[in-house]
Amino acid sequence: xxxxxxILVAGCASKSENIQATYMSPMLYESYSCExxxxxxxxxxxxxxxxxxxxxxxxxxxxxxxxxxxxxFWPILFANEGDGQTAAELAQLKGQKxxxxxxxxxxNCGIRFENTNGSK
Numbered sequence: 769x770x771x772x773x774x775i776l777v778a779g780c781a782s783k784s785e786n787i788q789a790t791y792m793s794p795m796l797y798e799s800y801s802c803e804x805x806x807x808x809x810x811x812x813x814x815x816x817x818x819x820x821x822x823x824x825x826x827x828x829x830x831x832x833x834x835x836x837x838x839x840x841f842w843p844i845l846f847a848n849e850g851d852g853q854t855a856a857e858l859a860q861l862k863g864q865k866x867x868x869x870x871x872x873x874x875x876n877c878g879i880r881f882e883n884t885n886g887s888k
Contacts, residue, residue: 783827784820787855789862794870802877809868809879816861823854 797805865881872879 780827782823782855784823784858787823787858787862789866790856790859792860792863792867794867794874797868797871798874800871802872802875802879805868805872805875805877805879809865809872809881812861812864812868813881816858816865819854819858819861823858826854 797808800808869879869881871877
């Protein structure tokens with residue numbers, strides 16, 4: 769039973785902090801000024817925070833469904849969201865933040881993104 773539960777939990781959405789950034793080349797931002805990099809960085813960071821909240825809510829919902837499924841009604845397990853479009857968008861946004869930061873470093877703009885999980 770415990771093994772079955774672990775397998776089912778594997779189908780749950782990932783924590784936002786565990787989603788890895790998709791590689792984005794800093795060359796995308798080479799024509800940006802420091803001010804433009806800062807503005808784009810702010811926009812991307814705000815959207816990333818919003819999407820991370822949705823991803824974490826998806827994880828919470830999947831965890832609840834899995835618990836109910838294992839204990840009471842297994843067909844609900846098919847309703848788990850897993851990692852889908854939200855996770856893909858978050859990975860892309862994390863990649864953009866990293867590329868903006870790398871472009872900033874190259875131009876000596878000093879833009880750095882704060883993070884709590886080791887990924888940018």
